[in-house]
Amino acid sequence: MYVIVVGGGKIGYYLARALLSEGHEVTLVEQDERRVERLIAEFGEAVVVGDGCEVRVMEDAGMGRADCAVAVTGHDEDNIIVCQMAQRHFGVPRQIARVNNPENEEIFHLLGVSETVASTRIIYSLIDQEVETGESLLLAALKRGKIVIVSADLTAGSPAAGKTVKDIYLPGECVLAAIIREEHILLPSGTTELLPGDTVIGVAGPDARHVLRDALVGTRSSGARRDD
Amino acid sequence: MRVVILGCGRVGSTLAAILTREGHHVSVIDRDQTAFDKAAQRLGPTFTRETVRGIGIDEDVLRQAGIEEADAFISVTSGDNTNIVAAQIAQQRFHVPKVLVRVYDPIRADAYRGAGVETICTTTISAGLFHDLVLGRSLRSIQEYIDTASPRAEGRNA
Numbered sequence: 001m002y003v004i005v006v007g008g009g010k011i012g013y014y015l016a017r018a019l020l021s022e023g024h025e026v027t028l029v030e031q032d033e034r035r036v037e038r039l040i041a042e043f044g045e046a047v048v049v050g051d052g053c054e055v056r057v058m059e060d061a062g063m064g065r066a067d068c069a070v071a072v073t074g075h076d077e078d079n080i081i082v083c084q085m086a087q088r089h090f091g092v093p094r095q096i097a098r099v100n101n102p103e104n105e106e107i108f109h110l111l112g113v114s115e116t117v118a119s120t121r122i123i124y125s126l127i128d129q130e131v132e133t134g135e136s137l138l139l140a141a142l143k144r145g146k147i148v149i150v151s152a153d154l155t156a157g158s159p160a161a162g163k164t165v166k167d168i169y170l171p172g173e174c175v176l177a178a179i180i181r182e183e184h185i186l187l188p189s190g191t192t193e194l195l196p197g198d199t200v201i202g203v204a205g206p207d208a209r210h211v212l213r214d215a216l217v218g219t220r221s222s223g224a225r226r227d228d
Numbered sequence: 229m230r231v232v233i234l235g236c237g238r239v240g241s242t243l244a245a246i247l248t249r250e251g252h253h254v255s256v257i258d259r260d261q262t263a264f265d266k267a268a269q270r271l272g273p274t275f276t277r278e279t280v281r282g283i284g285i286d287e288d289v290l291r292q293a294g295i296e297e298a299d300a301f302i303s304v305t306s307g308d309n310t311n312i313v314a315a316q317i318a319q320q321r322f323h324v325p326k327v328l329v330r331v332y333d334p335i336r337a338d339a340y341r342g343a344g345v346e347t348i349c350t351t352t353i354s355a356g357l358f359h360d361l362v363l364g365r366s367l368r369s370i371q372e373y374i375d376t377a378s379p380r381a382e383g384r385n386a
Contacts, residue, residue: 055336077310088339089339107321111316
Protein backbone atom coordinates (compact mmCIF):
# COMPACT_ATOMS: atom_id res chain seq x y z
CA MET A 1 0.00 0.00 0.00
CA TYR A 2 1.22 3.52 -0.75
CA VAL A 3 0.54 5.86 2.16
CA ILE A 4 1.23 9.59 2.30
CA VAL A 5 1.60 10.94 5.81
CA VAL A 6 1.27 14.72 6.16
CA GLY A 7 2.79 16.05 9.38
CA GLY A 8 6.14 14.86 10.73
CA GLY A 9 5.60 15.37 14.45
CA LYS A 10 5.63 12.49 16.90
CA ILE A 11 2.56 10.77 15.48
CA GLY A 12 3.67 11.16 11.86
CA TYR A 13 7.17 9.97 12.68
CA TYR A 14 6.12 6.80 14.48
CA LEU A 15 3.37 6.09 11.97
CA ALA A 16 5.81 6.35 9.04
CA ARG A 17 8.29 4.12 10.84
CA ALA A 18 5.65 1.49 11.64
CA LEU A 19 4.28 1.46 8.07
CA LEU A 20 7.76 1.20 6.55
CA SER A 21 8.68 -1.67 8.85
CA GLU A 22 5.60 -3.51 7.63
CA GLY A 23 6.81 -3.12 4.06
CA HIS A 24 4.48 -0.34 2.91
CA GLU A 25 5.61 2.48 0.69
CA VAL A 26 5.49 5.76 2.61
CA THR A 27 6.07 9.42 1.90
CA LEU A 28 6.23 11.77 4.85
CA VAL A 29 5.47 15.45 4.21
CA GLU A 30 6.76 18.09 6.63
CA GLN A 31 7.46 21.79 6.22
CA ASP A 32 9.24 22.68 9.46
CA GLU A 33 12.97 22.75 8.66
CA ARG A 34 13.99 21.91 12.22
CA ARG A 35 12.04 18.66 12.00
CA VAL A 36 12.94 17.88 8.39
CA GLU A 37 16.64 17.37 9.11
CA ARG A 38 15.98 14.61 11.60
CA LEU A 39 13.32 13.00 9.41
CA ILE A 40 15.58 12.91 6.34
CA ALA A 41 18.36 11.36 8.44
CA GLU A 42 16.01 8.52 9.25
CA PHE A 43 13.76 8.19 6.21
CA GLY A 44 15.92 9.64 3.41
CA GLU A 45 14.07 10.13 0.15
CA ALA A 46 10.75 9.21 1.68
CA VAL A 47 10.58 12.76 3.05
CA VAL A 48 9.08 15.58 0.98
CA VAL A 49 9.72 19.07 2.31
CA GLY A 50 6.88 21.57 1.98
CA ASP A 51 3.34 22.56 2.91
CA GLY A 52 1.27 19.38 2.58
CA CYS A 53 -1.83 21.49 1.81
CA GLU A 54 -0.29 22.78 -1.42
CA VAL A 55 -1.10 20.97 -4.62
CA ARG A 56 2.48 21.22 -5.89
CA VAL A 57 3.80 19.52 -2.77
CA MET A 58 1.06 16.90 -2.95
CA GLU A 59 2.05 16.22 -6.57
CA ASP A 60 5.71 15.89 -5.58
CA ALA A 61 4.67 13.37 -2.96
CA GLY A 62 2.79 11.36 -5.58
CA MET A 63 -0.67 11.95 -4.16
CA GLY A 64 -2.22 10.90 -7.47
CA ARG A 65 -1.23 7.26 -6.95
CA ALA A 66 -1.65 7.09 -3.15
CA ASP A 67 -3.93 4.44 -1.64
CA CYS A 68 -4.31 6.40 1.54
CA ALA A 69 -3.63 9.93 2.81
CA VAL A 70 -3.11 10.42 6.53
CA ALA A 71 -3.17 13.97 7.94
CA VAL A 72 -1.61 14.21 11.39
CA THR A 73 -0.51 17.83 11.73
CA GLY A 74 -1.24 19.75 14.90
CA HIS A 75 -3.81 21.93 13.11
CA ASP A 76 -7.32 20.62 12.56
CA GLU A 77 -8.05 22.96 9.62
CA ASP A 78 -4.94 21.77 7.83
CA ASN A 79 -5.85 18.13 8.41
CA ILE A 80 -9.32 18.72 6.97
CA ILE A 81 -7.93 20.46 3.88
CA VAL A 82 -5.31 17.74 3.26
CA CYS A 83 -8.03 15.07 3.33
CA GLN A 84 -10.47 17.05 1.20
CA MET A 85 -7.83 17.87 -1.41
CA ALA A 86 -6.65 14.25 -1.46
CA GLN A 87 -10.26 13.21 -2.01
CA ARG A 88 -11.44 15.89 -4.45
CA HIS A 89 -8.35 16.85 -6.37
CA PHE A 90 -6.46 13.55 -6.46
CA GLY A 91 -9.17 10.94 -5.98
CA VAL A 92 -7.29 9.18 -3.18
CA PRO A 93 -9.56 6.32 -2.06
CA ARG A 94 -8.99 6.63 1.68
CA GLN A 95 -8.23 9.55 3.98
CA ILE A 96 -7.59 9.46 7.70
CA ALA A 97 -7.26 12.57 9.86
CA ARG A 98 -6.02 13.28 13.34
CA VAL A 99 -8.40 15.44 15.36
CA ASN A 100 -6.50 17.69 17.76
CA ASN A 101 -9.42 19.36 19.47
CA PRO A 102 -11.98 16.64 20.31
CA GLU A 103 -14.78 19.19 19.90
CA ASN A 104 -13.93 19.44 16.21
CA GLU A 105 -14.49 15.76 15.46
CA GLU A 106 -18.05 16.34 14.31
CA ILE A 107 -16.88 19.06 11.94
CA PHE A 108 -14.49 16.61 10.27
CA HIS A 109 -17.40 14.25 9.65
CA LEU A 110 -19.66 17.09 8.49
CA LEU A 111 -17.06 18.13 5.94
CA GLY A 112 -16.66 14.65 4.50
CA VAL A 113 -13.64 13.43 6.46
CA SER A 114 -15.17 10.29 7.89
CA GLU A 115 -12.15 8.45 9.27
CA THR A 116 -10.83 10.37 12.25
CA VAL A 117 -8.63 9.63 15.22
CA ALA A 118 -9.20 11.95 18.16
CA SER A 119 -6.17 11.03 20.23
CA THR A 120 -6.97 13.41 23.07
CA ARG A 121 -10.44 12.00 23.54
CA ILE A 122 -9.30 8.39 23.29
CA ILE A 123 -6.57 8.89 25.88
CA TYR A 124 -8.96 10.78 28.12
CA SER A 125 -11.58 8.05 27.98
CA LEU A 126 -8.97 5.38 28.66
CA ILE A 127 -7.75 7.23 31.73
CA ASP A 128 -11.33 7.92 32.77
CA GLN A 129 -12.02 4.19 32.59
CA GLU A 130 -8.93 3.35 34.64
CA VAL A 131 -9.79 5.86 37.29
CA GLU A 132 -13.46 5.04 37.56
CA THR A 133 -13.60 1.30 37.44
CA GLY A 134 -13.06 -0.91 40.43
CA GLU A 135 -12.76 -4.53 39.49
CA SER A 136 -13.66 -3.87 35.87
CA LEU A 137 -10.90 -3.39 33.33
CA LEU A 138 -10.91 -1.90 29.87
CA LEU A 139 -9.55 -4.45 27.38
CA ALA A 140 -10.01 -2.65 24.08
CA ALA A 141 -11.58 0.41 22.52
CA LEU A 142 -13.15 0.06 19.07
CA LYS A 143 -14.81 2.50 16.68
CA ARG A 144 -12.63 5.41 17.77
CA GLY A 145 -13.17 4.61 21.43
CA LYS A 146 -16.97 4.64 21.26
CA ILE A 147 -17.34 0.88 21.72
CA VAL A 148 -15.39 -0.75 24.54
CA ILE A 149 -14.64 -4.31 25.55
CA VAL A 150 -14.39 -4.65 29.32
CA SER A 151 -13.70 -7.45 31.71
CA ALA A 152 -15.06 -7.62 35.26
CA ASP A 153 -13.95 -9.93 38.06
CA LEU A 154 -16.90 -10.93 40.19
CA THR A 155 -16.56 -11.24 43.94
CA ALA A 156 -19.07 -12.54 46.49
CA GLY A 157 -20.20 -8.95 47.00
CA SER A 158 -20.77 -8.16 43.30
CA PRO A 159 -24.43 -7.52 42.41
CA ALA A 160 -24.25 -10.04 39.56
CA ALA A 161 -22.82 -12.89 41.63
CA GLY A 162 -25.38 -15.64 42.16
CA LYS A 163 -27.70 -14.29 39.47
CA THR A 164 -28.53 -15.90 36.15
CA VAL A 165 -27.71 -13.88 33.03
CA LYS A 166 -31.39 -13.23 32.25
CA ASP A 167 -31.86 -11.63 35.68
CA ILE A 168 -29.15 -9.06 35.14
CA TYR A 169 -30.53 -5.85 33.75
CA LEU A 170 -28.54 -4.79 30.72
CA PRO A 171 -29.39 -1.82 28.55
CA GLY A 172 -29.68 -2.24 24.77
CA GLU A 173 -26.18 -1.20 23.82
CA CYS A 174 -24.28 -3.90 25.67
CA VAL A 175 -23.84 -7.64 25.62
CA LEU A 176 -22.10 -10.25 27.73
CA ALA A 177 -19.68 -11.94 25.34
CA ALA A 178 -18.02 -14.60 27.46
CA ILE A 179 -17.57 -15.88 30.99
CA ILE A 180 -14.20 -17.17 32.08
CA ARG A 181 -14.53 -19.67 34.93
CA GLU A 182 -11.22 -21.03 36.15
CA GLU A 183 -9.58 -22.16 32.92
CA HIS A 184 -12.78 -22.52 30.90
CA ILE A 185 -14.52 -20.16 28.52
CA LEU A 186 -18.31 -20.28 28.75
CA LEU A 187 -20.73 -18.77 26.29
CA PRO A 188 -23.35 -17.04 28.42
CA SER A 189 -26.97 -18.06 27.93
CA GLY A 190 -29.98 -16.78 29.86
CA THR A 191 -29.79 -19.58 32.38
CA THR A 192 -26.05 -19.33 33.05
CA GLU A 193 -25.47 -18.48 36.69
CA LEU A 194 -22.67 -16.05 37.42
CA LEU A 195 -20.42 -17.07 40.30
CA PRO A 196 -17.91 -15.25 42.47
CA GLY A 197 -14.48 -15.67 40.86
CA ASP A 198 -15.91 -15.48 37.33
CA THR A 199 -14.39 -13.05 34.87
CA VAL A 200 -17.11 -11.62 32.67
CA ILE A 201 -16.24 -10.12 29.26
CA GLY A 202 -18.72 -7.54 28.01
CA VAL A 203 -19.02 -5.24 24.99
CA ALA A 204 -20.66 -1.86 25.53
CA GLY A 205 -21.62 1.20 23.53
CA PRO A 206 -20.84 4.80 24.47
CA ASP A 207 -23.50 5.33 27.11
CA ALA A 208 -23.76 1.77 28.37
CA ARG A 209 -20.38 0.92 29.76
CA HIS A 210 -21.01 2.41 33.19
CA VAL A 211 -24.35 0.62 33.39
CA LEU A 212 -22.68 -2.64 32.42
CA ARG A 213 -20.06 -2.16 35.09
CA ASP A 214 -22.67 -1.25 37.71
CA ALA A 215 -24.74 -4.31 36.88
CA LEU A 216 -21.78 -6.65 37.17
CA VAL A 217 -19.56 -5.34 39.95
CA GLY A 218 -21.40 -2.27 41.28
CA THR A 219 -20.03 1.21 41.78
CA ARG A 220 -17.47 1.83 44.47
CA SER A 221 -19.05 5.05 45.63
CA SER A 222 -22.74 4.25 45.75
CA GLY A 223 -22.77 0.47 45.87
CA ALA A 224 -24.92 -1.66 43.62
CA ARG A 225 -27.50 0.23 41.62
CA ARG A 226 -30.80 -1.52 41.43
CA ASP A 227 -32.22 -1.08 38.00
CA ASP A 228 -34.71 -3.95 38.21
CA MET B 229 -28.40 42.69 6.25
CA ARG B 230 -26.84 40.62 9.01
CA VAL B 231 -23.21 39.87 8.17
CA VAL B 232 -20.62 37.84 10.06
CA ILE B 233 -16.98 38.47 9.14
CA LEU B 234 -14.22 36.12 10.24
CA GLY B 235 -10.82 37.81 10.48
CA CYS B 236 -10.27 41.38 11.65
CA GLY B 237 -7.28 42.21 9.50
CA ARG B 238 -7.21 45.09 7.02
CA VAL B 239 -9.77 43.57 4.67
CA GLY B 240 -12.12 42.26 7.36
CA SER B 241 -12.14 45.45 9.41
CA THR B 242 -12.45 47.78 6.39
CA LEU B 243 -15.33 45.73 5.01
CA ALA B 244 -16.99 45.79 8.44
CA ALA B 245 -16.65 49.58 8.57
CA ILE B 246 -18.15 50.04 5.08
CA LEU B 247 -21.12 47.75 5.76
CA THR B 248 -21.72 49.22 9.23
CA ARG B 249 -21.72 52.75 7.81
CA GLU B 250 -24.39 51.60 5.34
CA GLY B 251 -26.56 50.49 8.23
CA HIS B 252 -25.95 46.75 8.09
CA HIS B 253 -25.56 44.71 11.25
CA VAL B 254 -22.00 43.41 11.20
CA SER B 255 -20.15 41.27 13.73
CA VAL B 256 -16.46 40.47 13.41
CA ILE B 257 -14.66 37.42 14.80
CA ASP B 258 -10.93 37.29 15.48
CA ARG B 259 -8.85 35.17 17.81
CA ASP B 260 -6.69 38.13 18.75
CA GLN B 261 -8.03 41.05 20.81
CA THR B 262 -5.30 43.37 19.50
CA ALA B 263 -6.76 42.97 15.99
CA PHE B 264 -9.93 44.72 17.22
CA ASP B 265 -7.91 47.42 18.98
CA LYS B 266 -5.89 48.14 15.84
CA ALA B 267 -9.02 48.25 13.69
CA ALA B 268 -10.67 50.66 16.11
CA GLN B 269 -7.59 52.90 15.95
CA ARG B 270 -7.56 52.88 12.15
CA LEU B 271 -11.29 53.09 11.48
CA GLY B 272 -12.83 54.51 14.65
CA PRO B 273 -14.51 52.51 17.40
CA THR B 274 -17.79 52.19 15.48
CA PHE B 275 -16.29 50.12 12.66
CA THR B 276 -18.58 47.28 13.74
CA ARG B 277 -21.60 46.67 15.97
CA GLU B 278 -19.95 43.79 17.76
CA THR B 279 -16.72 41.88 18.07
CA VAL B 280 -16.34 38.27 19.18
CA ARG B 281 -13.02 36.85 20.29
CA GLY B 282 -12.48 33.21 19.38
CA ILE B 283 -11.59 30.56 16.85
CA GLY B 284 -13.58 30.74 13.63
CA ILE B 285 -14.25 27.03 13.33
CA ASP B 286 -15.72 26.85 16.82
CA GLU B 287 -19.49 26.57 16.42
CA ASP B 288 -20.15 28.30 19.73
CA VAL B 289 -18.09 31.28 18.62
CA LEU B 290 -19.93 31.42 15.30
CA ARG B 291 -23.29 31.26 17.11
CA GLN B 292 -22.21 34.02 19.47
CA ALA B 293 -21.43 36.14 16.42
CA GLY B 294 -24.98 35.58 15.21
CA ILE B 295 -24.33 33.15 12.37
CA GLU B 296 -27.74 31.54 12.85
CA GLU B 297 -29.43 34.76 11.76
CA ALA B 298 -26.76 35.80 9.25
CA ASP B 299 -27.55 36.58 5.62
CA ALA B 300 -23.89 36.43 4.71
CA PHE B 301 -20.65 35.01 6.06
CA ILE B 302 -17.28 36.29 4.88
CA SER B 303 -14.08 34.51 5.77
CA VAL B 304 -10.94 36.69 5.47
CA THR B 305 -8.36 35.49 7.99
CA SER B 306 -4.73 35.21 6.89
CA GLY B 307 -5.02 31.42 6.72
CA ASP B 308 -6.47 29.81 3.59
CA ASN B 309 -7.33 26.60 5.38
CA THR B 310 -9.07 28.33 8.25
CA ASN B 311 -11.08 30.38 5.76
CA ILE B 312 -12.11 27.38 3.69
CA VAL B 313 -13.07 25.23 6.69
CA ALA B 314 -15.00 28.06 8.39
CA ALA B 315 -16.84 28.81 5.15
CA GLN B 316 -17.86 25.19 4.76
CA ILE B 317 -19.17 25.13 8.34
CA ALA B 318 -21.15 28.33 7.68
CA GLN B 319 -22.65 26.81 4.57
CA GLN B 320 -23.22 23.19 5.59
CA ARG B 321 -23.97 23.51 9.29
CA PHE B 322 -25.66 26.90 9.46
CA HIS B 323 -26.96 27.17 5.89
CA VAL B 324 -25.95 30.82 5.55
CA PRO B 325 -27.36 31.95 2.17
CA LYS B 326 -24.25 33.77 0.99
CA VAL B 327 -20.78 32.51 1.88
CA LEU B 328 -17.67 34.24 0.56
CA VAL B 329 -14.11 33.18 1.23
CA ARG B 330 -10.78 34.80 0.47
CA VAL B 331 -8.16 32.26 -0.62
CA TYR B 332 -4.58 33.28 -1.43
CA ASP B 333 -3.58 30.04 -3.15
CA PRO B 334 -5.08 30.05 -6.69
CA ILE B 335 -5.13 26.26 -6.95
CA ARG B 336 -6.92 25.84 -3.64
CA ALA B 337 -9.32 28.60 -4.67
CA ASP B 338 -10.14 26.67 -7.85
CA ALA B 339 -10.59 23.42 -5.97
CA TYR B 340 -13.17 24.93 -3.64
CA ARG B 341 -14.98 27.17 -6.13
CA GLY B 342 -18.66 26.33 -6.47
CA ALA B 343 -20.52 23.93 -4.19
CA GLY B 344 -22.20 26.82 -2.38
CA VAL B 345 -18.99 28.59 -1.42
CA GLU B 346 -17.71 31.50 -3.44
CA THR B 347 -13.92 31.73 -3.37
CA ILE B 348 -12.20 35.01 -4.13
CA CYS B 349 -8.54 34.57 -4.97
CA THR B 350 -6.99 37.98 -4.37
CA THR B 351 -3.66 36.70 -5.68
CA THR B 352 -5.09 36.11 -9.15
CA ILE B 353 -7.02 39.37 -9.11
CA SER B 354 -4.08 41.53 -7.96
CA ALA B 355 -1.62 39.86 -10.31
CA GLY B 356 -4.05 40.31 -13.22
CA LEU B 357 -4.60 44.00 -12.40
CA PHE B 358 -0.86 44.69 -12.18
CA HIS B 359 -0.28 42.73 -15.35
CA ASP B 360 -2.71 44.86 -17.36
CA LEU B 361 -1.50 48.09 -15.75
CA VAL B 362 2.18 47.43 -16.39
CA LEU B 363 1.48 46.68 -20.05
CA GLY B 364 -0.72 49.76 -20.39
CA ARG B 365 -3.85 47.72 -21.21
CA SER B 366 -7.31 48.77 -20.16
CA LEU B 367 -8.65 47.04 -17.09
CA ARG B 368 -11.09 44.16 -17.36
CA SER B 369 -13.96 43.18 -15.11
CA ILE B 370 -13.12 41.56 -11.79
CA GLN B 371 -14.85 38.38 -12.92
CA GLU B 372 -12.40 38.05 -15.80
CA TYR B 373 -9.49 38.27 -13.40
CA ILE B 374 -11.12 35.68 -11.15
CA ASP B 375 -11.66 33.38 -14.11
CA THR B 376 -8.08 33.69 -15.28
CA ALA B 377 -6.42 30.43 -14.39
CA SER B 378 -3.04 30.55 -12.73
CA PRO B 379 -0.12 30.18 -15.18
CA ARG B 380 0.82 26.90 -13.59
CA ALA B 381 -2.64 25.43 -13.98
CA GLU B 382 -2.75 26.58 -17.62
CA GLY B 383 0.59 24.96 -18.31
CA ARG B 384 -0.61 21.70 -16.87
CA ASN B 385 -3.84 21.66 -18.83
CA ALA B 386 -2.20 22.56 -22.13
